[in-house]
Amino acid sequence: MDAYKDLLKKYLEGTCTDQEKALLDDWYRSLEAGLPPADSETEQAALIRQKWQALVQENELLADFPSPAPLRPWWYRSPTRWAAAAVVLLGVGMGWFWLRSPSAFSTLPVALQPWLPSTDSLREETNATNDNAQIVLSDGSTVTLAPRSHIRYADSFGQTERKVYLTGEAFFEVTKNPDKPFFVYANDVVTKVLGTSFRVNAREKGGKVVVTVKTGKVTVFSNELLTNNLRNQDPETTGVVLTPNQQVVYLSQEKRLIKSLIDKPDILIPEERLRMFTFENAPISELFEAIEIAYGVDIVYDEELMKNCSITTSLDGESLHNILEILSKLMNASYKTIDAQIVFQGQGC
DSSP: OHHHHHHHHHHHHTOOOHHHHHHHHHHHHHHHHTSOOOSSHHHHHHHHHHHHHHHHHHOGGGGGSOOOOOOSSGGGOGGGHHHHHHHHHHGGGHHHHHTSOGGGGTTSOGGGOTTSOOGGGEEEEEEOSSSOEEEEOTTSOEEEEOTTEEEEEESSOOSSOEEEEEEEEEEEEOOOOTTSOEEEEETTEEEEESSOEEEEEEOSTTSOEEEEEEESOEEEEEHHHHHTSTTOOOGGGGSEEEOTTEEEEEETTTTEEEEEEOSSOOOOSOHHHHTTOEEEEEEHHHHHHHHHHHHOOEEEOOTTTTTTOEEEEEOTTOOHHHHHHHHHHHTTEEEEEETTEEEEEEOOO
16 A cells, blocks of 8 residues: 555656556556445535545544535546545545645646645746746735746735745745735745745755745744644644744755754844944953844853953954854854854853
């Protein structure tokens, strides 16, 4: 059975060989022979609803999704029959199957996409140029779509949430609306915001996804990680919270979310205030506090051990990396970034 799950997944990804397709043909004929007979579309619809209720009992994640709408005998449609077969085959695994990224559903009939809007109700924008393209959504949010990328979204968002489906890379500037959170679906990763600006890079199909925050705060979680913890009712508790100058990388093969600082953190305060951060023989604690304010980072160090350390310097005109390198040499210390925090270690002064 597991072997056929793998084959169905490969078929939906378009990577099946002719020999593997032949195996699926043989299996599908045997599966079809075991389906209960249905003399009418009404009866078939009832069977679909019955199957759905059974799946909900086994996988509580599906309880929040509407029951699939019936189709005309869908198992006879060759372009979608493997998707239909997957409904029967995967059973309790439906949570994993349906919680994959929207790009994996292009081969699925709409009735088997319980939480996605009908394809007919989505606008699709593709950037086939070599330059960024800006798209303005109905709520006033803007999407800067990178070359060779595309998004899908509703012309008018729903009453409770705003959803965009991304393939490729884009920078989002989201209009604030506390009553209607904004979601970006990219591969297996979901980014949730209320109003902020951030970048999502999901160019590698089935590979890593990188989310970087410029302003505000976002929550990032993985649908695949969520399905591995089926009793968890709040998907955000499986993810991470990001603030400016932070990023998260989702490694799909390892199924991990790794939080870190971006390579070149931006200064988050006005230049006038930055120039005020000039220190002359000042305690190191004051400098660390200024760095935290200027770059929005957390610095962890042994206050007792370093209480006698003092320094003369300025934050103006230096990158965060250069400042940290200078400090580590002056204090004969070292530092590392752990979970987006800067951790200093040393013997003191």
